[in-house]
Amino acid sequence: MHRRPVLAALAAAALPRRGIAQATDFPSRAVTMVVAFPPGGQGDVVARPVAAGLERLWRQPVPVVNRPGAAGEVGNAAVARAAPDGHTLLMGLSSLAVIPEAARLFGRQPAYELDQFAPIALFTADPTFLAVPASAPWQTLEEFLADAKRRPGQIAYSSSGNYGALHVPMAMLTTAAGLDLLHVPFQGGGPALTALLSGQVMALASGPGPITPHLRSGAVRVLASWGARRIPGFESVPTLQERGFATAEYYIWAGAFAPAGTPAPLRESLRQGMAAVARDPDVQRALAAAGNGLDYRDGEAFDAFLRTDTARLVQAVQRIGKVE
Incomplete structure (x- = not known):
């Protein structure tokens, strides 16, 4: 009568040990x-x-x-x-x-x-940056926004795909600022960055990692960030929040x-x-x-x-x- 509960208890007690043995051997391939x-x-x-x-x-x-x-x-x-x-x-x-x-x-x-x-x-x-080619006419965020409002649907930006990690921050900005930009989706951040560098598009929301080499080379500049505060090393780059876009944090x-x-x-x-x-x-x-x-x-x-x-x-x- 008592063997079944005892065996069940022993089996239950063995489970963690098997898991620990599994973890100790991990990874085996x-x-x-x-x-x-x-x-x-x-x-x-x-x-x-x-x-x-x-x-x-x-x-x-x-x-x-x-x-x-x-x-x-x-x-x-x-x-x-x-x-x-x-x-x-x-x-x-x-x-x-x-x-x-x-x-x-x-x-x-x-x-x-x-x-x-x-x-x-x-x-x-990392907060994303609003990056533009060094050849772009805009030196400040305000110049970019003003030009976008003058030319609805004419300034193209690339992204990693609809609702991807590079599209959502730009959609936050366009929604908050009432902008009409031309969205050109790609399959990832690498192709989206290539499109910016080649002049296919004129703007990109990017994490700092992929664009840092191009910032150092002078191929791109950044106009703003989606952070809650300015980023160390980029103290001259304003946040979108401090420019009045309270919901633009990404x-x-x-x-x-x-x-x-x-x-x-x-x-x-x-x-x-x-x-x-x-x-x-x-x-x-x-x-x-x-x-x-x-x-x-x-x-x-x-x-x-x-x-x-x-x-x-x-x-x-x-x-x-x-x-x-």
Whole structure:
């Protein structure tokens, strides 16, 4: 009569030990880090030094796999459906929370939901800049806004796709300022930046990482930022909020996620690995050289950040409405 409860208790007690053994052995093979955009954008710029640091730490390959499409929806959904064994990760951007809300605007079933991901670690959270070519006639934000109002629909800007991480901040600005700009979507931040540099478009909302080399070379200039305060090193660049656009606040962040069903011991192994990589001087130097300030958070700190930013982005998408 008493054997069944005893056996059940022994079985239950064994579960955590199996999980711990799993985590201790992790990783036993390659861990794929998916970036849902082409090379050259913010997710890619952050993923590559982080993956290199994890390879040194784990002594296992950590290939970065670019899976672009539908402003990040394709790659994000692939990781949401991946086996929750810790061997498939996503270096997600702020658009991760936006895409499902945008699908609902159009009455579509989202390809994934945010709760299908387990947040592991945030690496960067930078305000976007309003970047224009050095050859552009505008030296200030005010000149850009005035010209845009004089010539509705004639100033083109590029983005990483509808509702992507580079489209939403520009849509925030156009909505708040009553502008009519010509939106030219691409499959990712890299192609969007190439369009700016080649003169196909005249404006781009970009995180600091991808445009820093071009700022240094003098190929582009920045007119404003979407931050709540001016950015160290860019003290002369005004924020849109201080110019009267209270709702224009946007951060292009990059963080590591696993599929939601990943067991807790594996999530903890992943978190410990990410924390160690964030302390790696080579990773820190690589991020800094690319213009990204390390803003590492994990655990409750990352969860709280994600909740706050998601609420702001969902409200922004609802204000922007349908974009065909």
